[in-house]
Amino acid sequence: MQANIPFWVGGALIMSLTNEKIQQRLQEKFGELVSGFEEPYGMLTFAAPKENNIKVLQFLFDDEELRFQFLTALCAVHYPERKGEELAVVYHLHNLVDNVRIRFKVFTDINQPDVYTATSLYSTANWMERETFDFYGVNFVGHPNLKRILNVDEMDYFPLRKEFPLEDQTRRDKDDEMFGRGGSFM
Amino acid sequence: MELTATTQVPFPGQVHPTEGGGVLISKLDEVINWARSNSLWPLVFGTSCCAIEMMSTASAKYDWSRFGFEVARATPRQADVIIIAGTIVNKMAPVLKRLYDQMADPKYVIAMGACATSGGPFFYNTYSVVKGADHVIPVDVYIAGCPPRPEALIHAMLTLQEKIKSGGTREQIKIDKDMNIING
Numbered sequence: 215m216q217a218n219i220p221f222w223v224g225g226a227l228i229m230s231l232t233n234e235k236i237q238q239r240l241q242e243k244f245g246e247l248v249s250g251f252e253e254p255y256g257m258l259t260f261a262a263p264k265e266n267n268i269k270v271l272q273f274l275f276d277d278e279e280l281r282f283q284f285l286t287a288l289c290a291v292h293y294p295e296r297k298g299e300e301l302a303v304v305y306h307l308h309n310l311v312d313n314v315r316i317r318f319k320v321f322t323d324i325n326q327p328d329v330y331t332a333t334s335l336y337s338t339a340n341w342m343e344r345e346t347f348d349f350y351g352v353n354f355v356g357h358p359n360l361k362r363i364l365n366v367d368e369m370d371y372f373p374l375r376k377e378f379p380l381e382d383q384t385r386r387d388k389d390d391e392m393f394g395r396g397g398s399f400m
Numbered sequence: 401m402e403l404t405a406t407t408q409v410p411f412p413g414q415v416h417p418t419e420g421g422g423v424l425i426s427k428l429d430e431v432i433n434w435a436r437s438n439s440l441w442p443l444v445f446g447t448s449c450c451a452i453e454m455m456s457t458a459s460a461k462y463d464w465s466r467f468g469f470e471v472a473r474a475t476p477r478q479a480d481v482i483i484i485a486g487t488i489v490n491k492m493a494p495v496l497k498r499l500y501d502q503m504a505d506p507k508y509v510i511a512m513g514a515c516a517t518s519g520g521p522f523f524y525n526t527y528s529v530v531k532g533a534d535h536v537i538p539v540d541v542y543i544a545g546c547p548p549r550p551e552a553l554i555h556a557m558l559t560l561q562e563k564i565k566s567g568g569t570r571e572q573i574k575i576d577k578d579m580n581i582i583n584g
Contacts, residue, residue: 217465363529364491365491366491366528373528380525381524381525
């Protein structure tokens with residue numbers, strides 16, 4: 215364990231677990247299944263088919279080097295323009311030993327938003343998945359108690375999907391340019 | 401403005417001096433109102449940032465116990481006044497109603513801040529916010545602000561005290577009406 219704690223050598227922080235190493239381990243294990251590797255703001259991000267999400271999470275959890283055993287956040291994103299994979303489920307994972315964070319995405323069709331639950335791996339996924347279901351309608355298959363958590367039970371829509379206008383379309387007192395969405399700015 | 405309730409509305413009644421003391425003449429209703437207004441127990445209830453200001457008002461710097469509010473109750477059954485400190489969302493509305501129903505009469509309501517008054521910043525483009533707590537329970541005093549300063553909350557509480565002393569609360573008006581019906 216001692217060897218995995220980050221330490222300073224010659225003024226540089228030596229991380230025992232780098233993004234390159236994580237990517238290499240994942241590609242060794244899953245090959246073509248894991249894709250879309252990028253590092254926005256230094257955080258390793260990648261995707262996998264939704265059928266394989268638990269396999270990937272399990273590997274990240276169990277592997278002796280990777281040890282991503284803490285689920286920081288779980289949420290969804292709606293991409294209306296990506297036909298056939300409109301909803302993304304995003305897992306933020308933390309390796310608490312090496313203090314490394316990664317982001318893992320799976321995409322699903324909005325007409326059949328079934329994704330396997332991560333509750334068997336991470337107990338904390340229970341409420342996060344309920345929230346994601348509540349706001350985006352992702353159906354987490356195998357979840358022990360998948361019902362709304364924040365909104366009223368009677369609600370019959372998923373409010374954070376981008377099928378609703380962001381605000382009253384009749385308002386003229388807001389300049390779109392000031393909000394980075396249109397005007398001469400875009 | 402001097403912030404003492406007793407200087408704003410004096411004790412109701414006159415003292416008729418007699419030998420060796422005096423006789424106090426007053427109306428029982430007014431004495432009861434005076435007593436009630438000076439021992440209002442608030443319910444511990446806060447749903448967002450206004451609650452932080454309310455806590456500040458309760459603690460040492462502003463210290464609302466100077467005006468008879470010190471005994472904040474954690475149960476509606478022992479509380480006299482509910483300060484709606486924060487946004488009321490659709491899911492919270494039935495809870496608020498239930499808390500209000502569980503409070504014993506006479507009971508009073510202060511709507512603190514823009515959210516409790518009208519929905520405030522959530523008035524437009526919302527799917528979850530109640531646009532004013534008075535859609536759920538009747539309100540005695542409204543405070544403007546987002547959030548209001550502790551001075552504003554204290555002013556609202558003094559206003560409520562004056563309202564009770566002058567018999568202007570919903571409760572008092574209802575009792576007066578009932579008595580008129582009984583007495584013909």
